[in-house]
Amino acid sequence: MSTWRVKERLDENRNFMEQLIDKGLEHLILQQGTQIAAEGLIVGMLKDAAYRIQYQIVCDVKWNTQSVSAKNLLDGKEFILTKSGDEWLNEQDRVIEALNGCSDVDIMVTPFTNTLPIKRLNLKQNESKEIARGLCQRA
16 A cells, blocks of 8 residues: 655645655646546556556545546556446446445555545544445556
8 A cells, every 4th residue: 555755735736746655656636626636647666566657537526436547658558437326337338347336446556546535425533434445456
């Protein structure tokens, strides 16, 4: 799991640079308006393998994830997920049964995806709730 060590706000447009403990760095641009859009670029090493992941996440104003896309810029592998009601669809608009019941997607190399359920659930201090999420990791 990635965790933050340094968080530096680069400008007033919610543009962040983050140094990850597990030998990585993330640049995140977060835009909030009629929807919440996050665009990130993560580079680093994990288990002696380099990664360079570009991702986009779109949420509604209540932090319900609507779509997620990610691409490994080193090997070209990518995925696109879109939420339709309670179902997640792939890029061919086919239901992904393994994600039934999942509200959120967790991209393992970015701590930002941990923010999604925290913001969506609006939990009070020391309050907790069990959630189902889809985990995206290197195959």
